[in-house]
Amino acid sequence: MLLTLLCCLFVGCAADDPDNVSCRACHARIEHASPAHPSCVGCHGGNGRARSKDAAHRTMFSPRNPSAPGAWEKSCGTCHPYQLGRVRSTLMQTNAGMIKNIQLTWEGTDGRRYGTGGEEVFDPAGKPQRLVGVAELDNTAGELYRKFCSLCHIGIENDVAYGVGHGAGCAACHYPRNERSEYRGDDLTMKWRAPAANSHRLEPLPGNDACFRCHNRSGRIALSYLGLYDGNSGQVPSRNGFPGPLMTSGGRNVTRIPPDIHYTRGMDCIDCHTSRDIMGDGYAYENLYHQVEIRCEDCxxxxxxxxxxxxxxxxxxxxxxxxxxxxxxxxxxMKMIVTASGRPYANVFYRDGKVRLLGKRSGRLFTCKVITGTPAHTIAGHGRLECYTCHSRTVVQCYGCHTTYDKSRIGHDFIKGMDTPGAFSETEDYRMLYPFPLALNQRGKVAPVTPGCQTFVTVVEADGTVSKSGYVTTFKGKRQLRFAPFYGHNTGARAIGCGECHGNPAFLGFGQHVVAGRSITGTLLCPKNEEKPLDGFQTMAAGRVQAFSAVTREHSRPLNEREVKRVMAANLCIVCHRQAADPIYRKELDYRALEDALHRRLLDGSHPPVAR
Structure with a gap:
């Protein structure tokens, strides 16, 4: 009787459900997960009628998180089998692309496809496949993933990193944490306990903070989207002896840069990205660009x-x-806009002759500007450019990433859940945002690329001897560094100026450089090979272009000699014809026109040029 009375005094999970009686006795003020989740036992398991804590908890699916992969078949999956089937195969769960790319950097692939836990999945052709558990990858690539990269895998809990902790499984996104992973809800039994979600209230539509938990490292896309940058500053004091102005996980000092225009306008990550981008579509892909189905052109x-x-x-x-x-x-x-894969968005539609986007969380209605037929987007020769090639404000580039694997130290294996010999550490030589190099991506489009990963490997054996020093793995049959096509998520309304892109060889992959005659020489040289610039992937000598680093992804490559020269030659026209609406840009440029009478007078100074 006393337990029932206590339950009726408070709001939260359904007090009139007899299966919740003993749960509410201790957790009287726990927040309602959602109206669709009234039963404590239905989600957590256990015995809601037991008279003691031990008896009530004995048959729980998981001590703290019933959405963790070890329990989600009994909990979330019983009501959400469609979603669970997708999440089980998503790259956020399998991390198959991350593991594969680490292998390419360290040892090279061995012909097997790995996942975090040996998942049973379907490949893109619909054929059943079992991913080999990464615990079986018994080399430095496997060690690096398990000890250094796996904390961003949604299948395990991250309770060790300040500011970016997350639960395992569904809770990673739908039960967001605060910076200390502390419970700060109203339940007095759980108050201030850690690690735990900020609240027991389920978040059906995760905010940007949930995305930030993982996407603040590597490509830093969450930082770039929000207008934050953590490079080239470390702990160097910036004012009054303190690092700043902001701090984020890992003790990193971040400064402000212009944010992505979509963020400025008030859009969340999930307003552009579909649930299939995030939770998957039921098929297991090898790389993220296969799973992400959206493109700028969609809207x-x-x-x-x-x-x-x-x-x-x-x-x-x-x-x-x-x-x-x-x-x-x-x-x-309703007329729904479709993605590049032909599937409809759930929040973008035609109305009143315009493309409208509904903010999933905010409810705000945005109008998407359609650029079809505009002069700036119908320039001859620009059909091969990705939209973000011109509209990216910045692209994070980390050059000279030095990773040391020290077998004489102990590191924690997050996948195996135990300490084992071998610990990793990283340093970098140089970081920059702009200008960023361009190359052909996997779609045959000209796009930004970033070092991916430009890793120099040092291995220290258990006895302290160095077995590898500054080692660079073999890729495509050559000992070479790699760049990868990349969208930095820092988009601006204004595009890069034509003269800036066509006139600066750094955009073509030459890095910091000096131009002398028909040669372009890099100036930021790699300490391991002073003939090759660290921040570029090609050189020009006597008019001949030679690439010395690879661009990853199928069909990707640096611009070739003919393409480089065509890009630079456009400057002959851009200096005078500065507007995209100029008629000369509606067709391929005719450089023979420079020999006619008008251009000869303009070029010899007898007639003042007029900018169009």
């Missing part, structure tokens, strides 16, 4: 094609189901 169109759309015709279609949590639900008859 903004291309120079020649308008955004595509598909009408909702049934009440059970994905946009209708997913938008139940939004401020506005999608309905049959």
């Amino acid at each position: 903004h169109g291309s120079g020649t094609e308008l955004p595509r759309w598909r009408e909702i015709v049934r009440e059970n279609e994905e946009p209708v189901r997913e938008s139940r949590q939004y401020r506005q639900q999608m309905r049959p008859g």
Whole structure:
């Protein structure tokens, strides 16, 4: 009777459910997970009618987090089998792409596909496949992933990193944590305990802070999107002897840069990214660019094609189901914008002849500017450019990443859950944001690239001897560093100036340089090979271009000699014809026009040039 009375005094998980009685006796003020989750026992397991704590907890699915992979078949998966089937295969769970790329850097691949826990998945062709558990990858690549990279894997809990902790499984996104991973809700039994979610209230639509938990390292896309930068400063005091102005995980000092325009306008990460981008679509991909289905052209169109759309015709279609949590639900008859893979967005649609985007969390309605047919986007020869090639403000580039694997020290293996010999440490030589090099990406488009990963490997054996020093792995049959196509998530409304991109060889992969006649010489030289610049991947000598680093991903490569010379030659016209609307840019440039009478007078100074 006393337990029932206590339960009726407080709000939270359903007090009138007899299966919750003993749970509410200790957790009387626990927050309601959501109206759709009224039963404590339904999610957590256990015995909600028991008279003691031990008896109540004995059959719980998991002591603290029922959404962890070890329990999610019994908990979340019983009501959400469709979502669980997708998450089990998503790259956020398998980390297959990350593991593969680490292998390429350290030992090279061995022909097997690895995942975090030996997942049973379907490949993109629909064939069943078992990923080999990364615990079986018995080399330095496996050690690096398990001890250094795996904390961003949603399958395990990150309770050791300040500011970026997250739970395992579904809780990684749907039960966000604060900077100390402390419970700060109203339940007095759990108050201030750690590690735990900030609240027991489920977040059906994760905010940017959930994305930041993992995407603040490596490519730093969360930092760039929010307008933050952690490079080239370390702990160097910036004012009054203190590092600053802001700090983030790992004791990193971050400064402010212009944020992405989408963030400035008030958009969240999930407003652009579909649930299939994040939770997967049920198939296991090898790299992230295969799983992400969205492109800028989906909402903004291309120079020649308008955004595509598909009408909702049934009440059970994905946009209708997913938008139940939004401020506005999608309905049959609405014209939904489709992604590059042909699937409809759940929050982007045509209305009144315009492309509208609904903020999933905010409920705000945004109008997407369509650029089809505009002069700046119909320049001849620019059809091969990704939108973010011109519109990226910055691209994080980390040069000279030095990783040391010291077998004489002890490191924690987060996948195996134990300490083992071997610890990793990293330093970097140089970091920059702009200018950023361009190359052909996996789609055959000109796009930004970043060192990926430009790693120099040092291995210290258990007896203290150095078995590898500054070692660079073999890639595509050569001992070479690598660059990778990359979208930095720091987009601006204004594009890079034509003269700036065409006139600065750093954009073409030459790094910091000096130009002398028909030669371009790098000035930031690699200490391991002074003939090769550290921050570039090609050189020019007597007009001949030679690439010395690889660009990863299938079909990717540096611009070749003919392409480099065509880019530079455009400066002959850009100096006078500065506007994209100029008629000469509607077709391929005719450099023979420089020999006609008008241009000869302009070039010899007898007639003042007029900028168009």
